[in-house]
Amino acid sequence: MPRDNMTSTVQKIAKQALTTFRHPSVVGEHNKVFLENLSKLKSLMAEVRAADLKIVPRTVESAPMPSQRIAPPVTCMHIYETDTFSMGVFLLKTGASIPLHDHPGMYGMLKVIYGKVRISCFDRLAKPRDGVSGVQFNPPLMPFQMSSLRPSVLRSVGEYTEENGSCVLSPQKDNIHQIDAVNGPTAFLDILSPPYDPDEERDCHYYKVLHAHSEAADRKREAQEPGDLWLMEIPQPSEFWCGGEPYPGPKVSL
Template sequence: MLAKLLKVPRDSMTSLIQQIARKASVTFKNCGSANGDNEVFLGNQGELSNLLNEIRAADLKITPRKIKSSSKSQSHSPPVTYMHICETEDFSMGVFLLKPGASIPLHDHPGMNGLLKVLYGKVRIRCLDKLDNPPGAESEIQFNPPLLPNQKEALRRSIQRSIGEYTEESSPCILTPLKDNLHQIDAVDGPAAFLDVLAPPYDPDDGRDCHYYKVLQTVSGQQEQEDVWLLKIPQPDNFWCGGEPYPGPVVSF
């Protein structure tokens, strides 16, 4: 009888981040770069999103960063750092920490699914989708400033889907290979941190490299249906990501 009274359900003995990792593994197992629109996948993704909705910074032993006065050492430190939690062939998971005013520039996730859950602070996320370039469309549009001849190959037509602000009380932001796949993330009103799940992980050797973009201005300044033109660019000079140790519960398989 005493043994039954003292018996603890398995999930209550397992850290929440371990439960998230296991659910991510089930969700994205053999998913590859598929868009994931079948009922089984969507069911698993919904359960994963619900688990992520419960996670808080304290569960990962992370505390909000204090805003430090500017100094030479601070000015040369990375605006964004990353805590690696785990990675398998199906997904990767870690925490991004943004300093006040920091931004992760507009970038893509080729053939990847993802979920982003804010742990503290506030971030503004701008999401876009790539569209097919109509033949010759770029030659009919005047850009300001004008494009160089070698830049036309790096043009991408896209549509802006949303701009929203997220806090720890917000549901996860979800991206798929076709929807909300490009996004820019800005820290708002102070430092911020978010848990990031990507599936499958970035892998340049398998066609999943991260590309950066900037939004081009047209001479008219107007776009039908919020269509925008993007130019693929190198990683911006003012953005780089450092690393720091992850202090939270160990995740294992």
């Protein structure tokens, strides 16, 4: 059963998130104290369920009436935010996706509370593995599009339900990712640290995956090896937008 706000799971998670990310100078994969705190945070997030947040799992949505306004494919319940981290719940309708996007310089943690999501994670490479000469795309790209291209690699594709632990995205690994609802509506608790802030160059960017055509890429295809992947920055896709709705669960007080 959900507990009061001072002992609730979400209160414990928020307190541990503050402890984990409070001091940016020690946040990093090579700091023992940070890794210990991150492990504690992951353990706490593994415990959270929809009932702890007083959220009733959604069923398959009915189609809107012609006179009704089209509902957003994704909505967000804001829970808490400080300069250190933000916390909320994202709810995805059946078939919805949060398109390929990044969290520049940020850690991301998500824990499914009902349904199933598929998370596809990419990393940008420091430089092209085989150089940029001879690289072609179909259809051809304009010069301004070519300037935004970055070589990349698909790091992982995984599916998560409420029975799984949390998924962790770091500034260095799995930072560019897409989240898809699988076989019905789904929702997940989300923590970002530090929060998005365009003034601090932490703005959200969207990407499209392109497959290169080059001699090197052709050799890889012939050898049945993964070919070259490139990420091109694009505007926010028109089919995606995020609405808001009230959070019904225990309040957070830090």
